Amino acid sequence: MELRLAKVFASIRAAQIAAGEPLCAYVYDLEGLRRHAAHVAGSLPAGCELFYAIKANSDLPILQTLAPLVHGFEVSSGGELAWVRENFADVPVIFSGPGKLDSELDAAVGLGVDCLHVESLNELQRLAAIVKPWSKTQGVLLRINLALDKLVETSLMMGGKPTPFGIPAQQLPECLAWLRDHPEIRLCGFHFHLLSHQLDAQAHLQLLDAYLNQALQWCEQYRLAIEQINVGGGIGVNYRQPDRQFDWKTFSGGLPALMEKSGLSGVRMRFELGRYITAACGYYAMQIIDIKRSYGKTFVVGRGGSHHFRTPYAQGHSHPFHVLPVDAWPYAFPRPEASNERISVVGQLCTPKDLLASDAPVESVRCNDLVVFPYAGAYAWHISHHDFLRHPHPIQWYLPVEDDAHAANEQA
Missing domain, CATH: 2.40.37.10 (Lyase, Ornithine Decarboxylase; Chain A, domain 1)
Known part of the structure; x- marks a missing residue:
């Protein structure tokens, strides 16, 4: 260092x-970036995938350094999607974020994004109309705004309370009923991202444990067969005390036991880290x-x-x-x-x-x-x-x- x-x-x-x-x-420092990203990706257990959230820094040299090390890129706008596809024709891409335009949804379907993270029933309905002319199916994750007991809050919260992000958990049954009548949209799983700036490794493990427990409950309750759970990003950088950063070793070391006890055999866990990768x-x-x-x-x-x-x-x-x-x-x-x-x-x-x-x-x-x-x-x-x-x-x-x-x- x-x-x-x-x-x-x-x-x-x-x-x-x-x-x-x-x-x-x-x-x-691209060499420093390469070493850090390789360490993070290499320490994730089997069944975990690392996507880089390019909103943190979308400079081309940054993306070129990370592309061989991550499973793919996460984008949150049509502009980011076009930028990635212009420079990386085949890299897997996931598309997140609220307020997607019809033109952005159409571009996502046409450019073959791996998964769209849907924020509302309205967005699901618009997507179904957009997918039809393509004569194909589109994989989606439902982003759920999940209220959790004893949720340890950080300085930036995107869920667990009223926010414009995600589908309130109470609306999930309506979305699932709608999906059963629209096979052109394939439910691949759930996306959770309740907070950012998390500096406590144990608290983050507990949060992911709650995500997995809730997903298992829904799978059993609604007889769902899902492929993946996207647990978002949220891992912070300690700007105030640079010598006390997030304990990645403890966090990654705790993931195998977490996944083993989840009861979600064969379900992949996806991370979409941005700040923690490039800061x-x-x-x-x-x-x-x-x-x-x-x-x-x-x-x-x-x-x-x-x-x-x-x-x-x-x-x-x-x-x-x-x-x-x-x-x-x-x-x-x-x-x-x-x-x-x-x-x-x-x-x-x-x-x-x-x-x-x-x-x-x-x-x-x-x-x-x-x-x-x-x-x-x-x-x-x-x-x-x-x-x-x-x-x-x-x-x-x-x-x-x-x-x-x-x-x-x-x-x-």
Whole structure:
């Protein structure tokens, strides 16, 4: 890990030297991504499948790195579906998300998506009308908004209470009755995704156990033969305490017993992970333009801001960062500096909400130094309001995947 970080920092330093103005950049470590994704996929037990949710980061080099390692991609719009099919003709694709247009459903059927995750009876009925002219059947999962007793809530909930996502469990009998009269739509199973930002491995195992128990109950009650259960994503990244991440070893180690006792023999469990796969491979770098003190607070102003890196504001946290010293100082007057104090890192936007880190302790940071934010590989650039104030976009580059011999020598 330290060697990967050193390579990232070296590439940022080289870009800063080559730049003719303060640097603002994203860099993605594709070799680090490959190793992480290979570990996650390789540690899943038999009967589990890993799909990558491309909404987290749909850059082509990211997808090309992940395609050989995952079972397929999860998309949530017609645009994402077209992007995947344009570049990956044969990769399995699943289509999730609310508010699908008829044109998106038609494209999904025509482009042969593996499964559509249906959000309502209305969507089922529209899909049936769309499928008919194709003279084929379409596999679906019913996304169920399931209310669970003692559900441990996280900072982002999509189910277990009134939300626009999924079919309330009380409406399931009506959907199943409708499906019995429409053989052009094939029920493959259920999709559950009640929460995101889960950091507790044991709590997540308990949640999946509840999913499996409920699916078994429905199979017995309605005499269903299903193929799969999609348990969504939901595994979080600990931005506030980077050294205390989700315990994947405990989680993956608990899956075999969970599946064995489920009573759902032969039913596959699908994961659609996004943030947990790509967050750690990305870095956002800002060069410091100004350091100013105001009413007892110290503000470090960087080139860029939340219009490029919206993650801290979206998640409501102070994002961790590294300071990379830059020795060059092109002016005759003294260099502004903050030492052994707490700083807030802000950007160039005309709003006090342009805040990336707040009251963070720092040993030393000077104007012209670089501030680098890790865990910027998911829901970072891709959810940001890029053109606010018409600032230029950051430059972006990708550190390449290494050949096997190189990677083996590095690990040794």
